[in-house]
Amino acid sequence: MKLVHKYVDRDGKGDMSFIPEEMDDIWHAYNLITEGDVVRASTVRKVNLESSTGSGTTFRTRTTLTVSVESIDYDAQGCKLRVKGRNMEENEYVKMGCYHTLDLVLNRKFTLMKMHWDSVALERVEIACNPTQSADVAAVIMQEGLAFVCLITSNMTLMRTKIDVSIPRKRKGFVQQYEKGISKFYDTIIQAILRHVNFDVVKCVLVASPGFVKDQFHEYMIQQAIKTDNKVILDNKAKFMLIHSTTGFKHSLQDVLQDPAVVNKIADTKAAGEVKALEQFYTTLQCEPAKAFYGKKHIEAANESQAIETLLISDSLFRSQDVNLRKEYVKIVDSVRESGGDVKIFSSLHPSGERLEQLTGLAAILRFPMPELDEDDEEDSETEE
């Protein structure tokens, strides 16, 4: 993302202009814009004009509109953000208070005005505008009869296709049915890779599966590419990496990202760091349960005694509709930082973020054990029931 203009006054009120350049930037924008903000962007509006005689004409015109945001829609597949709201600045085409939906797309400048730029938002801007490009990675995760083709960017894991076919088992005298089924399955995956993976951008393609499916697939793909003289695959042969995973389901992507060979390749992606942090949380929970907690109530209590060393928080919490709730979360983040703790904001589009979200979206590793938190909870649960 390119930051074109920035003005934030002492109270945190101000406006910034951005030009999104990558897919991730749209995701950043989605996380920045909240309800009640004001967004200005160039857009196309259908205008009805009525002359004094009553005859009307309709035409479409490009105009710049400023809307006060009421709802936001994020389209990960289309890489688009739709911001709906009421018009704030009247111009010759659009009256005050008219509803309009702005489409924020790549390479189109937009301006965002907030009443209060909090620390989380400012940090997000900083991350978004950091020009160091991280490696884009494509991953094919599969098992016999099931495959996912995903794109992994630093902030998102986009599932592009799911392939689910039933393959007959090998049985005496029916082997050809199995072979037919499996080659059809592989063909579908190859098609999906060709369609969804842009080899100009993608640095490597991870092919992960349990057992020998990945080897079989890779062999088949190369063979097929030689047979059909498919330049795209043959030229990028070196980009394919075979990695072992425990299952072919999507959440196994986490195992794949932990593989040392993969970590070397994609060391700077956020995904790998998140996976590591979450793993650490689980290890702590196993070894010293009084030092790892999750859930808002526990975290707040731990925060009061400045006990939090590492805070894991899902960015979905900051997209909360409720402004006050968002403020509370920002307060937790700020106070943890103040007391010298580390805050890791997880992207909810990664599998690790999804997992954290299921774990209430908020987890922490403490500096010192606080067994009393656990006991409090037990009393609570008894009173509740």
Add this chain to the structure above:
Amino acid sequence: MSTHNIRSMDFEEECDAFDDVYGHSVEDDYSMSPSQAAFMYNRNNIQIGSYLNSQKDIEEEDEEIESNEELKKAKLESCVEQIRGTLGTTMTRQQIVDAVVGFDYNVERALNSLLNENPKTQESNRSSKVQTEDLPSSKVVGGSSGAQGKTRTVTKGFDVVVQKDVSRLSSTPDSQSPASGRGTPVNVDEELNKKWEPKIDVLAQYKKDRSDSKQHLYMIVIGHVDAGKSTLMGHLLCSLGQVHQKVMHKYEQESRKLGKQSFMYAWVLDETGEERNRGITMDVGRSQFETQNKLVTLLDAPGHKDFIPNMISGAGQADVALLVVDATRGEFETGFDFGGQTREHALLVRSLGVSQLAVAINKLDTVSWSKERFDDIKDKLKVFLKQAGFREADVTFVPCSGLSGQNLVKKSTENELISWYNGSTLLEVIDNFRPPERPISKPLRFSINDIFKGVGSRLCVSGRVETGCLSAGDRVLLCPSREIATVKSITLEDVPYPVVYAGDQPTVTLSGVEMENVSVGYIMCDIQSPVQVASKFQCRIVVFNVKVPITKGYPIVLHHQSLMEPASFSKLISQLNKSTGEVVKKRPRFLSNNTSAMVEIQVSRPIALEMYSEYKELGRVTLRVGGLTIAAGLITKIIL
């Protein structure tokens, strides 16, 4: 308005007029006169002698649809919606559709005619409707199939009606569902009255059918990778004469060519090129042999940890298990240590309901038939198996060698072994297994573990009859997709059978269902008492060794019979005392090693399952994460 016209109308005349225009579209010739309303009303009311008329009527519909089907469909949909809005759901869709089409999509007229018609037809409806409501078990089926019928009308429009007019004529007028009548509540009713209750004689029938033959036993062979499972079984089959001499010779030659002569017996069970080249079993191999009293079907499970999902689906079908351990120094220890499959397999088969186990201590020839080694391994395993929940009396230990074939079928000829062992051979141990109880008198449950196109491109499924019995010609329900199919034929080890009972693993040819609508892990069940379908359930789990503690939202892979489905813990309800089952802690934050707990599990899409208390076979689940089995559970409550 229209009522008035009906009264003043001449029925005869109208009918004649209709005959005249046969072959044309009614709507083209007639203006929108109220007499048409009466006509429609009349036609539907003549119930018995009106076959001819209704047939003509359908053909006409066909013609007009061919002209501009899409437009009419859309029109019809909107009309039906409007009528539904006024009438509610008192009328069947088919009645509404008939009326709307008859009145050339004039909603008002159609409505009037329907309202007039209603009281009279309802009387005829009532008898059958009451029937449906009275029987609670049919409700589920009726509801679901009703919905099915409805969707079919939406997607296929009139085409189906025309094609299936024969069945429509044969069924009662109020069951005018276009779905060939098979999905209608009425038909289910008929079947319900026909069957299930009088099946008390099943047991007698079973005794009659099966008492003369040997008892059938399904045995799974498990153990760590390279323990020699396939070789042991291959040699056993070979010694029993199940493998032809010529074939064996071929294997020997070929395996020598590859430089893997020690794998020649394993090739009996590992049949694909992939498995032979790599020298490991990947999918469950099947074979059959006979002992003195039993007919044994052998399931050779893969030992490699990546193929445990295959092993689980195999173990779900087995009655007894044979655990093969490698006695070679160091090898047994690797297999038995944490992460070794000896432990995991034993725990898995126990949690999948296998209670009898034979332990074959293999490759004893590599330690020169040492008694100390045998006893050492035996003691270690005994302690572990006891913890795993096997009764001591149900576990037998046999020393043997798969490659040299010692103590498999015949008593050993090795002096070193005879000096201290005079117990039974492996074959005798297998022969001594007690056959488990077969729940034959329960409603049918059949778990599907393979789907393929059989002869004549018919859909074939194979799997295990968990409970009840299945006979050719039965109509069955496939859950969770709730498809109805008819059993065309049943074969057991390539021999056709008219009826199969619980415990059998037949191949069933089905008709009336598409391959796309069935997948591995589905349950085929009785229409009258269908299996439960849910995506959330409560279960009591025992946690094995976990690296990271289980928390809320922890993603897992759920294994239920042959089904493999991603799932997660949606709630940790309580932690239980492992032996007494008392609640130790309510709403625990996490579950760690070797605990027992009550949890709620959410599956990503609905699956077919049963409570453990009702159907043991379908009430068990196994939970795995990252290639490790972390817990096994019993379903205690089905939520949704």
